[in-house]
Every structure is written in C-alpha cells, then in structure tokens.
Amino acid sequence: MDREFLRKISDNQGIIHKVTGIYCDNPEDRKDLFQEILIQLWKSYESFRNESKFSTWMYRVALNTAITAFKKASRHPLGNQVESVNFQLAAEEYDYEFEENLKLLHKAIEQLTGVEKSIILLYLEDKKYEEIAEITGITQNYVRVKMNRIKKKLKAILNVDA
Amino acid sequence: MELSELKTAWKKVADRSADENRLEEDQLREILSNRGKGIISRLDRNVKIGFGLLALFILLTFIDKLLPNSILNNGLFEEVPQPPVWLLFSGWIVSIFIAFTFISFAWKYYRVNVPHLAADHLPTALNKLLIVLGTFKKQFYLALFLFIFEAGLSFAIGMYHGYTSVSETLGDSFMLVALVIIIMLFILGVFVAILTFIFHLGFKNLYGKYHQQLKDTLHELNELED
Numbered sequence: 001m002d003r004e005f006l007r008k009i010s011d012n013q014g015i016i017h018k019v020t021g022i023y024c025d026n027p028e029d030r031k032d033l034f035q036e037i038l039i040q041l042w043k044s045y046e047s048f049r050n051e052s053k054f055s056t057w058m059y060r061v062a063l064n065t066a067i068t069a070f071k072k073a074s075r076h077p078l079g080n081q082v083e084s085v086n087f088q089l090a091a092e093e094y095d096y097e098f099e100e101n102l103k104l105l106h107k108a109i110e111q112l113t114g115v116e117k118s119i120i121l122l123y124l125e126d127k128k129y130e131e132i133a134e135i136t137g138i139t140q141n142y143v144r145v146k147m148n149r150i151k152k153k154l155k156a157i158l159n160v161d162a
Numbered sequence: 163m164e165l166s167e168l169k170t171a172w173k174k175v176a177d178r179s180a181d182e183n184r185l186e187e188d189q190l191r192e193i194l195s196n197r198g199k200g201i202i203s204r205l206d207r208n209v210k211i212g213f214g215l216l217a218l219f220i221l222l223t224f225i226d227k228l229l230p231n232s233i234l235n236n237g238l239f240e241e242v243p244q245p246p247v248w249l250l251f252s253g254w255i256v257s258i259f260i261a262f263t264f265i266s267f268a269w270k271y272y273r274v275n276v277p278h279l280a281a282d283h284l285p286t287a288l289n290k291l292l293i294v295l296g297t298f299k300k301q302f303y304l305a306l307f308l309f310i311f312e313a314g315l316s317f318a319i320g321m322y323h324g325y326t327s328v329s330e331t332l333g334d335s336f337m338l339v340a341l342v343i344i345i346m347l348f349i350l351g352v353f354v355a356i357l358t359f360i361f362h363l364g365f366k367n368l369y370g371k372y373h374q375q376l377k378d379t380l381h382e383l384n385e386l387e388d
Contacts, residue, residue, distance in 0.1 A: 069200030
C-alpha cells in the first residue's frame with residue numbers, strides 16, 4: 001500500500017471523522033462509513049492530480065461517499081455523539097448552555113437532507129463559498145442560494161425548538 | 163440561538179471528537195484491507211459476483227445444450243426424443259443474449275469508473291451510473307422474459323412429446339387429456355413463477371435496490387440545483 005497515501009490520510013483524518021460524525025448516529029455506523037470513505041479515497045487516489053488541495057479533494061470524496069454510501073438506512077446524525085460529548089465535558093468543563101446548544105445543533109442538522117448536510121458541514125468548517133462550490137461540484141451562486149435556504153431552515157428549526 | 167453559536171458549538175465538539183478517534187497508519191491499513199459496506203463497494207463486489215453467476219450459467223447452458231440426450235433420457239423412452247432444431251437454435255440465441263446483456267453491462271460499468279467519477283463530480287457520476295444500471299435493468303428483464311419463454315416452450319414441447327409417447331397406452335379419453343393439460347399448465351405456471359421470482363430477487367439484491375437508492379440521491383442533488 002502507498003505509504004504516501006496513508007501518511008496524507010493520517011494527517012487529514014479529522015475530515016473523515018467530521019463527515020462520519022455528521023452523517024451517522026452511532027459508533028457502528030460511523031465505523032462502517034469511515035471504512036467506506038477510506039476505501040473510496042484509496043480507489044480514487046490515482047485521480048488526485050494536485051490541481052486542488054489534498055484536503056479539498058478529501059472532503060469531496062468523503063462527502064460524495066457519505067451522500068451515496070448508505071442511502072436507504074435511516075441514519076439520524078450525531079445522536080450518540082451528544083452522549084459522548086456529555087461524557088467528555090462531564091467534569092470541569094461542563095457548561096449547561098453549551099450542552100443545550102449542542103443538542104439543538106444535532107436536532108437541527110438531523111432534519112437536513114444528505115446533500116444539505118454536506119453544505120452545512122463545510123459552512124461550519126468555515127469554508128468559503130468558492131471552496132464549498134469546488135468540493136460539492138455546484139456553482140458558487142447555487143451554494144449561496146442553498147446556504148441561505150439552509151440557514152432559514154435551521155433558524156426555523158432552532159426557533160421552534162428554543 | 164444564532165448560527166454563529168452553532169459554529170462555536172460545532173468547532174468545540176468536532177475537533178475534540180476527531181482527536182479522540184484518531185487512528186494510526188497501521189489501523190488505517192487494516193481498515194482498508196476489509197470489505198466496504200457502502201453502495202459503491204457493494205456494487206463493485208456484485209459486478210464480480212455477476213461474473214461468477216455468468217460462468218455458472220454458461221456451464222449449465224453447455225451441459226443442457228451439448229450433453230447427449232441419451233444420458234438425460236436414462237432409459238425412459240425407447241426412442242430418444244430430439245427437440246426441434248428451431249428450439250435448439252432459439253435456445254442458443256437466448257443464452258447468447260443473456261451472456262451479452264451482462265458482459266455489456268460490466269464493460270460499461272467499468273468504463274464509467276465510479277470511484278474516480280465520485281471523486282470528481284457526483285451528479286455526473288450518478289447520471290452515468292444510473293444510465294448503465296437502467297439499461298441493464300431493461301435488458302435483464304427482456305432477457306429474463308425470453309429465457310422463461312424459451313424454457314417454458316421447451317418444457318411444454320417435452321411434456322407434449324412425453325404425452326404422445328404414452329397416449330396409446332393410456333387411451334384418448336377426454337377427461338384424461340384435460341387432466342394432463344391442466345397438470346401440465348399447473349407445473350408450467352409454478353416453474354415460471356419460481357424462475358421469475360428467483361431471478362427478480364437476485365437482480366434486485368445485486369443491482370436493483372442500489373439503482374433506486376442512487377436515483378433518490380441524484381433526485382436530491384438535482385433538487386439542490388433547481
């Protein structure tokens with residue numbers, strides 16, 4: 001196996017963890033999706049031509065795989081992650097308001113479609129519209145329009161839940 | 163709660179979770195050595211399974227068409243029944259069409275190079291893959307219809323031949339002829355139903371369900387661009 005590939009993946013594996021975190025609701029599903037993304041990255045590695053940043057290419061393959069990987073299965077994102085985060089923040093850092101915000105975030109993202117999740121993930125990761133367009137393969141204008149719609153949708157969900 | 167607050171919450175959780183779950187290169191290598199469970203991995207695997215099934219089909223076809231009838235007859239009839247030439251010919255045509263259907267699908271599938279396309283532009287990849295799967299679906303059901311029709315015809319001719327061979331002994335009472343026809347039709351119906359069910363189920367599990375799932379994904383992507 002290509003050592004360079006493994007090294008690059010190892011350096012950027014946070015991307016895969018974030019994608020699996022937003023698309024899957026339990027550790028078993030996250031593990032399966034992680035594996036599927038890794039396999040697709042390996043299979044398509046020869047198509048990576050250094051025309052874009054490695055991380056951009058990785059986001060693209062990871063999100064495209066997540067969107068198609070387990071279409072039919074009902075996967076509610078992040079449900080269990082709430083519990084694991086609860087655990088992580090249990091001691092000195094526990095912040096009730098933060099915890100509530102996190103639950104709201106999970107609830108809101110849960111109601112988005114697979115494609116919308118990919119856009120909101122990139123938004124949450126502070127990607128510019130230009131890079132979101134490059135990763136998702138849609139034009140910048142569409143990204144802007146879609147982002148506005150998602151923001152409205154999220155605000156509506158958050159206001160109702162709040 | 164504002165969206166900026168969402169971002170803060172996300173950053174705190176996502177980075178921490180990514181660090182917690184960090185894997186070493188050896189663990190990544192091990193994960194890569196296992197079989198994937200996603201649609202694309204399964205489709206890739208199922209195309210390979212399809213080649214195995216095709217090999218089995220070709221073997222069975224050769225056994226069926228080329229094995230001397232005397233072996234299959236096993237002393238049942240005094241005179242070994244010979245199927246009509248046109249039936250043998252149509253049987254070969256149908257078998258070749260079935261083999262061609264799968265080989266042409268596999269060839270187109272590998273030409274699409276799904277993992278590479280998925281890395282480039284998902285809607286394009288899905289469009290191309292759906293065209294390939296859609297064409298295969300139509301050709302498969304056409305091939306299935308022809309196969310069952312040909313098999314049913316062979317069965318009916320065989321039954322008719324069997325009946326005429328023993329009709330002199332049994333006599334030609336109307337009730338008996340009617341009973342034989344009803345039994346023949348019943349067996350033929352069961353035979354056709356079982357074959358259709360098995361092939362339909364096989365196709366659905368290997369390719370059909372993924373076709374629908376990918377179609378839904380493309381629909382979602384297209385909605386995004388509307």
